Amino acid sequence: MNTISLAGSERVPAIARRCLQLALVYLIVGIAIGIGMGATQDFTLRPVHAHINLLGWTTLALAGLTYGVFPALAASRLAAVQFWLHNLSLPVMMGSLAMLLLGKPQVAPALVASEFGMAGAIVALTVNAFINLRGPRAPAAA
């Protein structure tokens, strides 16, 4: 797995950096929708706003921080599976959810497929954590 070097700092796995950077992009989009809803007093897209923020910002940033703290998880292929499933599924999920809410029910199959993709990303992170989550041994009690 690629890493970047930060002067005077630990090496940050590239996947951790990418997750955090993309999470911040989702946050900007989520906030923009939130401000738009407040300004127009039209809350039709509230579930889109909520899930861009919660899956795009919160969940992806937590995945990124997890990869930063536990390099064994970042080094696993499952991290790449999570990253790509997350970032290919979520934009489709949010776009199709927005269209559904705006009166285009024919996008429902894309929404369902992307929800499964999104759920698959979380399963990959979960399996990775159960297989590879190891920390230093706690010191033996005196």
Ligand code: HEM
């Ligand atoms: C400047 C930033 C933000 C603005 C202007 C904003 C604005 C809004 C607005 C106008 C609503 C609809 C409220 C309603 O229906 O009465 C809303 C709902 C919501 N927002 Fe935000 N929001 C912001 C940031 C965030 C962030 C960062 C998160 C999560 C990390 C978030 C999570 C939610 C959730 C979960 C709901 C739905 C709440 C519910 O079900 O009642 N928002 N937001």
Ligand code: HEM
């Ligand atoms: C694949 C993942 C997910 C799917 C398919 C999903 C699906 C849904 C659905 C169908 C609703 C009801 C929307 C409505 O009719 O208003 C909902 C609401 C909500 N979900 Fe999720 N969810 C997912 C992940 C998450 C996660 C990870 C969080 C929090 C970290 C979350 C927090 C919420 C909240 C706060 C609401 C209420 C928002 C609102 O009032 O619009 N969801 N979700």
